[in-house]
Amino acid sequence: MNKPVILQCQQLTKRYAQGDLNVEVLKGVDLTIQAGQRVAIMGASGSGKSTLLHLLGGLEKPTSGNVILDGFDLNKIGSAKLSRLRNQSLGFIYQFHHLLGEFTMLENVAMPLLIGNLPIKQAQQQATDLLKRVGLGHRIEHKPGELSGGERQRAAVARALINKPKCVLADEPTGNLDSKTADQIYQLMLELNQELQVSFLVVTHDPDLAGRMDHVLHMEDGLIV
Numbered sequence: 001m002n003k004p005v006i007l008q009c010q011q012l013t014k015r016y017a018q019g020d021l022n023v024e025v026l027k028g029v030d031l032t033i034q035a036g037q038r039v040a041i042m043g044a045s046g047s048g049k050s051t052l053l054h055l056l057g058g059l060e061k062p063t064s065g066n067v068i069l070d071g072f073d074l075n076k077i078g079s080a081k082l083s084r085l086r087n088q089s090l091g092f093i094y095q096f097h098h099l100l101g102e103f104t105m106l107e108n109v110a111m112p113l114l115i116g117n118l119p120i121k122q123a124q125q126q127a128t129d130l131l132k133r134v135g136l137g138h139r140i141e142h143k144p145g146e147l148s149g150g151e152r153q154r155a156a157v158a159r160a161l162i163n164k165p166k167c168v169l170a171d172e173p174t175g176n177l178d179s180k181t182a183d184q185i186y187q188l189m190l191e192l193n194q195e196l197q198v199s200f201l202v203v204t205h206d207p208d209l210a211g212r213m214d215h216v217l218h219m220e221d222g223l224i225v
């Protein structure tokens, strides 16, 4: 039986103007992610992987084509609705953790819940539970600068998942880690994928990580081939 479609794009193109030149970075990408699916995107540097992720996450607008997130066409909703939808339906993980240095782990992970207007006590409880789940129960009062690279990335995974998103978009989530620590992060992502039935779309150059996904897509010169 087909699972519900969480994220989809149709004939997505993106062009950037560079002086007199128009650079066509995406040339008509079709992609469908179903609930709970794990999909890797691989491809040479400059083939358009990060650009695709930005468009799918509503961080940039396409030149043409549609992105449908959780049933909503991102071209057809206003910016307030887009922000709410992104906060509720998506989680983001990047190569660099992007945790806020002046806040504790608890505050960093609770932040998406507070932005979604959850009362502070509940937000703190949920963030504490998830930090324990990713093995950082002893670190909740620490700031990012006091943690190792792997610990920071585990906190970034927790922050991406705290809102129980339908889909996590990850751009080189282990690109900054040694192979043993990267392996722990993959394992954590796989476990959370199973436990929470959240979909993962992961851009990676790492064949080990790609090999653990359900599907591996290859991008070449702005197209999925």
Ligand SMILES: Nc1ncnc2c1ncn2[C@@H]1O[C@H](COP(=O)(O)OP(=O)(O)OP(=O)(O)O)[C@@H](O)[C@H]1O
Pocket: 016, 017, 018, 023, 025, 043, 044, 045, 046, 047, 048, 049, 050, 051, 052
């Ligand atoms: N804002 C921008 N303005 C102009 N060109 C851009 C812009 N953003 C990306 N590009 C160009 O689009 C192309 C694709 O970039 P993108 O970052 O999507 O590639 P990528 O496949 O993720 O590469 P990498 O694996 O190196 O991260 C590159 O040639 C890049 O220079």
